[in-house]
Amino acid sequence: MSQIMEMLIRRGFLWQSFEIYGGLAGFIDYGPLGNGLRRKVEDLWRKYFVINERSVEIDSPTVGIEDVFIASGHAEGFTDVAIECSECGRVFRADHYVKEKLNLEVDPTIEAVKSVVSEFDLRCECGGKFKKPEHINLMFETKIGPGRGKKGYLRPETAQGIFIAFKRLSDYFRHKLPFGVAQIGRAYRNEISPRQGVIRLREFNQAELEFFCHPGEKKHPDFYKYAGDVVTLVDKFDKEHRISLREAVEKGIIAHELLAYFIGKTRRFLLEAGIDEKRLRFRQHKDDERAHYAVDCWDAEVELSYGWIEIVGIADRTDYDLSRHAKYSKEDLSVFVPFDEPVKIKRQKVIPNISKLGPVFRDKARRIAEELEKLENAEGDVLVVIDGEEIRVPADFYEVREVEEEIHGEKVTPHVIEPSFGLDRITYAILEHCYDTDYVDGEERKVLRLKRWLAPVQVAVLPLLSRDNFVREAERIADVLKESGIFTEVDTTGSIGRRYRRYDEIGTPFCVTVDHQTFEDGTVTIRDRDSTAQIRVEKSGLVKVLKELLATEKDLKEFGEIFKS
Numbered sequence: 001m002s003q004i005m006e007m008l009i010r011r012g013f014l015w016q017s018f019e020i021y022g023g024l025a026g027f028i029d030y031g032p033l034g035n036g037l038r039r040k041v042e043d044l045w046r047k048y049f050v051i052n053e054r055s056v057e058i059d060s061p062t063v064g065i066e067d068v069f070i071a072s073g074h075a076e077g078f079t080d081v082a083i084e085c086s087e088c089g090r091v092f093r094a095d096h097y098v099k100e101k102l103n104l105e106v107d108p109t110i111e112a113v114k115s116v117v118s119e120f121d122l123r124c125e126c127g128g129k130f131k132k133p134e135h136i137n138l139m140f141e142t143k144i145g146p147g148r149g150k151k152g153y154l155r156p157e158t159a160q161g162i163f164i165a166f167k168r169l170s171d172y173f174r175h176k177l178p179f180g181v182a183q184i185g186r187a188y189r190n191e192i193s194p195r196q197g198v199i200r201l202r203e204f205n206q207a208e209l210e211f212f213c214h215p216g217e218k219k220h221p222d223f224y225k226y227a228g229d230v231v232t233l234v235d236k237f238d239k240e241h242r243i244s245l246r247e248a249v250e251k252g253i254i255a256h257e258l259l260a261y262f263i264g265k266t267r268r269f270l271l272e273a274g275i276d277e278k279r280l281r282f283r284q285h286k287d288d289e290r291a292h293y294a295v296d297c298w299d300a301e302v303e304l305s306y307g308w309i310e311i312v313g314i315a316d317r318t319d320y321d322l323s324r325h326a327k328y329s330k331e332d333l334s335v336f337v338p339f340d341e342p343v344k345i346k347r348q349k350v351i352p353n354i355s356k357l358g359p360v361f362r363d364k365a366r367r368i369a370e371e372l373e374k375l376e377n378a379e380g381d382v383l384v385v386i387d388g389e390e391i392r393v394p395a396d397f398y399e400v401r402e403v404e405e406e407i408h409g410e411k412v413t414p415h416v417i418e419p420s421f422g423l424d425r426i427t428y429a430i431l432e433h434c435y436d437t438d439y440v441d442g443e444e445r446k447v448l449r450l451k452r453w454l455a456p457v458q459v460a461v462l463p464l465l466s467r468d469n470f471v472r473e474a475e476r477i478a479d480v481l482k483e484s485g486i487f488t489e490v491d492t493t494g495s496i497g498r499r500y501r502r503y504d505e506i507g508t509p510f511c512v513t514v515d516h517q518t519f520e521d522g523t524v525t526i527r528d529r530d531s532t533a534q535i536r537v538e539k540s541g542l543v544k545v546l547k548e549l550l551a552t553e554k555d556l557k558e559f560g561e562i563f564k565s
Contacts, residue, residue: 045423215319245260345405
């Protein structure tokens with residue numbers, strides 16, 4: 001891990017934020033290479049979960065008003081248990097500190113933490129005793145507007161912006177289920193003591209899809225594309241399965257087909273991004289770990305130098321979010337689902353007697369009648385509420401009749417399947433899984449074996465010598481490549497061997513070298529990062545060859561005679 005992090009910092013992938021002021025845990029800057037890599041991961045995610053899905057992408061504010069997070073449950077329940085040293089004042093996340101110091105798993109409750117601290121006389125790293133454990137809300141609080149302002153929070157996830165825009169989004173899809181809404185953006189969690197570099201950040205990048213479906217139809221027409229994929233599953237009993245997704249659904253390991261579909265799609269996305277399948281698994285949440293409202297939940301986990309780390313969560317959140325926001329906002333967040341054929345039903349209907357209501361209740365009569373009509377049945381005197389006032393309506397002011405009605409559909413509150421991706425963790429996992437060392441010409445070489453299309457620098461043009469004519473020719477070639485859309489750099493510093501190693505280390509798939517022969521016959525060499533093999537091609541065909549190489553995993557030998565430098 002230290003080797004990888006040293007390289008990532010030195011070569012401009014990422015570094016500590018606020019570095020010249022001493023830095024602060026939980027924040028990182030993406031440098032030129034890291035930002036380019038993460039953007040390409042985002043584009044791949046869009047291909048899978050927006051372009052090739054029945055979904056759209058939106059962008060909502062990163063600041064939310066307090067009402068949103070009261071409704072979502074974050075204002076009250078989005079907490080961790082913290083322990084503070086009475087001597088030095090340092091604060092630690094309790095369950096992580098216990099795990100680190102005692103190698104024990106502890107329930108993240110005040111009672112459980114208090115018991116462990118007392119039993120083992122657990123102390124701070126400075127030797128001081130801990131104060132009583134307490135709950136810490138993980139959201140960043142802010143004020144919106146001048147003066148007292150309006151209380152708000154930085155969003156802890158991108159999902160809530162989708163849920164509160166559901167009415168508009170449902171209109172956009174003409175109320176036809178299923179449909180998905182995606183969002184990529186920043187989220188914020190005021191972590192108590194982030195200690196794992198890019199794994200646990202206070203400001204991070206998420207890509208989330210909220211897939212709204214009928215509660216009784218949790219299937220996907222494209223499941224057949226992934227049904228045969230064999231995946232590694234660790235179920236809630238810690239039993240490992242190497243099984244196809246179709247079998248996992250049939251055996252009840254995965255709750256339903258729609259969850260399995262998104263597990264399969266997530267796996268394909270991660271493999272295409274460069275995650276090593278041997279170090280990828282999907283772990284099911286245990287019953288006491290899963291959110292109370294979730295039917296089933298699976299985490300995509302990758303093995304890193306930190307251990308097994310969650311990078312994606314895929315959950316069936318039922319109708320929890322929409323129902324909560326409907327309750328608190330008083331807005332109808334249901335969808336009308338038409339039946340294939342109308343259905344006739346008999347039911348009891350309350351019929352107001354307007355001729356009696358009018359003389360007694362006067363201007364309130366119409367509204368009382370409307371409230372009575374909302375009742376499915378009634379008996380005796382009935383209480384209705386008008387403008388906060390309870391009004392008793394005698395039994396002889398209405399009658400109950402059995403009526404036959406033709407029903408053309410029903411209102412349902414959609415359920416939500418949510419694949420949620422931590423882009424920072426995924427980006428780091430790709431870098432760690434692609435990092436390698438080998439030996440070339442008897443020397444150890446550090447090489448980042450990124451997928452060709454993913455490399456932040458796709459081609460490096462290197463003049464063999466730093467003479468003016470060599471440099472000018474390299475810059476002319478680089479300009480042509482850039483105009484064709486290939487991200488290209490020119491490097492003239494150091495020996496040619498040192499420059500090759502430099503670009504191998506940052507994952508550049510191909511180096512183009514301008515040498516003496518270039519001026520004789522108009523050819524240049526293309527060198528492959530992984531094999532170090534080279535071919536000569538004419539400058540006029542360079543763009544075509546490189547574009548085909550970058551878009552595929554084709555070997556150099558398909559384009560010419562391979563030779564070693």
